[in-house]
Every structure is written in structure tokens, then in C-alpha cells.
Amino acid sequence: MGTWIVNGKMLDGDNRLVNKNILIENGMITSITEPKEGPDNQSDGHERIDAKGQLIAPGLIDMHVHLREPGFEHKETIATGTRSAARGGFTTIACMPNTRPVIDTPETVRYILDKAETEGVVRVLPYGCITDNQLGRELTDFEALKDAGVFAFTDDGVGVQSAQMMKDAMAKAAELGMPIVAHCEDNTLVVGAPVNEGAFSRKHGLKGIPNESEAIHVGRDILLAEATGVHYHVCHVSTEQSVRLIRQAKQLGIKVTAEVCPHHLLLSDEDIPGLDANWKMNPPLRSPRDVQACIKGIEDGTIDIVVTDHAPHSEEEKAKGMQAAPFGIVGFETAFPLLYTHFVLKGKWTLQFLLDRMTVKPAEVFGLSWGTLQEGAAADLTLIDLDTEKEVNPAEFLSKGRNTPFTGWKLKGWPTRTIVAGQVVWSEA
Ligand SMILES: NC(=O)N[C@@H](CC(=O)O)C(=O)O
Ligand SMILES: [Zn+2]
Ligand SMILES: [Zn+2]
Secondary structure (H helix, E strand, O other): OOEEEEEEEEEOOOOOEEEEEEEEEOOEEEEEEOHHHOOOOOOOOOEEEEOOOOEEEEOEEEEEEOOOOOOOOOOOOHHHHHHHHHHOOEEEEEEOOOOOOOOOOHHHHHHHHHHHHHHOOOEEEEOEOOEHHHOOOOEOOHHHHHHHOOOOEOOOOOOOOOHHHHHHHHHHHHHHOOOEEEOOOOHHHOOOOOEEOOHHHHHOOOOEEOHHHHHHHHHHHHHHHHHHOOOEEEOOOOOHHHHHHHHHHHHOOOOEEEEEOHHHHHOOHHHOOOOOHHHOOOOOOOOHHHHHHHHHHHHOOOOOEEOOOEOOOOHHHHOOHHHHOOOOOOOOOOHHHHHHHHHHOOOOOOHHHHHHHHOHHHHHHHOOOOOOOOOOOEOOEEEEEOOOOEEOOHHHOOOOOOOOOOOOOEEOOEEEEEEEOOEEEEEOO
């Protein structure tokens, strides 16, 4: 027996919402029909889900998340993190390797894949480390990690400090046809700094993280990508200078792609209300000028995709204050409503534009088979209520993390049901 999703609306590829019914059988989409020919009055033996006029979107894809397992289960687990992802409408997520142990051996890759299979509810793609222990000293065994199931390499959480190490990594990855994904940060430029270098850091007498600490790696790595021919992907772009360098590199035909987080499109350091570590993340909230550059970057295609950089921490850790608390904010359960409300409903982006950057584009950038709704595709989809306004309430999060700067924001565009391979993995109330 299959399931008909009836009374839903799909985007037609050209930003028009059209009424469609979708039949799911054996985890696949087997039919997409006009409602009149659909099963509204038929009882053809299948189950029915009433979409109540809501949007049927391809399951969202998040290529940058921290699930914290193994090693930091007090912050998040694969069980809680994937449920949080599902509540945010995500059906595929790519998890970063800064766990304990880090994902630098086939055993740890297999541990994550097994846990995801048995305890997770969405698809989990593990990244493998570029260097052993993320220490920047020796490359991991790329072939062995690839065979174990990683799809790309990164040391996210820290930047690869040595240019020679990065060049060797890129050469090796290029040979294997795998992407290098980079957290861009020069450690010598950020010592002891918890926030962006700017008005906020000066006002509070804090050391500042300058824009160059990010852009210097972006520039270096673009040159190394040009030399090695690797697919180079830039994590969480936050500065005007990084956007400029990536734009130039793309014009030159260098194989570079990039991602941006909702918070770097919506908040600047001028919005930080005080010394509250729920506003502390890496890269930090930058100046309004940088925010505008990131927006321009995604609008003109310099930046390819949206990711959350979901980075849960415990309340005790975040209570240590702006200087001592760890960097990171949660992201799954607010990402789509934030961008839908602040870009689509304000008329800046079409719904198609936003959805593409959270579905087909991430799939394209990383060569994944998900991200579209079509007959024969996996039945990964998300129902989204585009009309009901609700406040962000961290107490409702399925993540163990409550660390968000968006508490109380009134938003529309809330996912109501998430389906992975035809199975409902989360549904509202
Ligand atoms: N983004 C963050 O602020 N923190 C991330 C690390 C990272 O993505 O660099 C984390 O693991 O907590
Ligand atoms: Zn990072
Ligand atoms: Zn990260």
C-alpha cells in the first residue's frame, strides 16, 4: 500500500504554486497528478495525507551541521539532532567531523553511519577530517575514509593553518574526485577574540575577529584550488572580502562554491543586545556592510547555498558569558521560517529562489541524488504552512540546544510534516 498526499501545492519550477497530488510507494514518488485525476474521490487502496493547502517542498538539505556524537552527547546526539532537523523540514544533513573522537578513521565513520541508521530519522552524510585529530599536522587516509562512506573532507571547527597541508589535501582530494570544504580562519589573527572587530567589540572592550582572518584563507585556498583543480567549497561566508574573492574566482572559472547561514544574512554585530553568548558564533556576526555583501552574494549566485551551521551547546556552557562560552548557535528549527519571512514575504526573493538554495542547489553542488520532487525520485518531502505566524520558542526545540539569538521572533513558513523515503519522520502536534 502507498500513500497519496492530497490538497497540496507544489512549485512548478517557475515560482508558480500549482495544486498537485503525489503518490508515494516503496519510498519513491511514483505519481504526481492534477487533483482532478487524482484520488480525491477514489479509494484506490492507498493511505491519504491531507496537506490542507500547504506547500509540498522537496525535503530540505543542510550541508553544514554539528550533531556532537560521539563525544559531546550532552550538547546533542544523532537521535536528537536528526529529530531537530526533521522538525526544521530537513531530510538530508551533512555532519561535521569535530566530534570526540573526530571523524578521522573509518571506524568513526562507520559508528556515525550505524547510529544514523538505527537512531536517526533523516539521511546523515558524514564529512571526514582533512587532518588527523584536526591538528593540521598530517593528512588523514582519504581513500580509507572515502571507502568508509564520507562524501567530502573538512576540518570544520578550525582552519587548516598550513598552506602546504591544504595544497596536499586538495591535490589528494582532486585525485579522488572529492570536494575540500573549508572553515576559513587564520588563527594568528583571532587570538582571544570572541566577537567581530567593530563597534560592538570596542564598546565592550573585547578583542575583535577581523574580516581578514576569514578572507585570507579564502584567497589562499582559491589560489590552491586553481593550482590543484579540486572542487573547493567555502564554509559559512561572513565577510564582504570573502564574497568579493569568491565572485572573482568564479568569473575566472575556478571550481569554487560557497555557503551562507541565515544569521549572517539577518543579523549584524549592531543587533547584539549585550554580553549574551547566544549571539556568539564563528564566524561572528559582522558589520551591516558585510551582511549586505552576503545578501548580494547569494542573490547574484556568488554564494550557492544556505546552510544552518547548527551548533548546539548546553545552557551551562553558554552561561559562561561572551568571552568564555563556546562559539555556535542552533539552526535547524528556525532556518526556513526566518528566510521565508524576511526575504520571501518581504518581496526580496521568490519562494522558488529560497527553496532552490535549500534543496536542488546543495544537491547540485555536492552531486547528491535528492532535492527534487519528480516521479522516480526518493520520496523525501516537507509540508510547509506558509500562512500561520508563530513565535520562535526554544522550549519547543527538539534539539538539546536552546542557544539561539532568534527567541521571540514572529515568523511564518513553519514545516508541519517531514517525510523521508516515504516515512513520516516528524509531524506537528
Ligand atoms: N560555528 C560555530 O560557531 N561553532 C561550530 C564550529 C564551526 O562551525 O566552526 C561548533 O562546532 O560549535
Ligand atoms: Zn566552521
Ligand atoms: Zn560548523
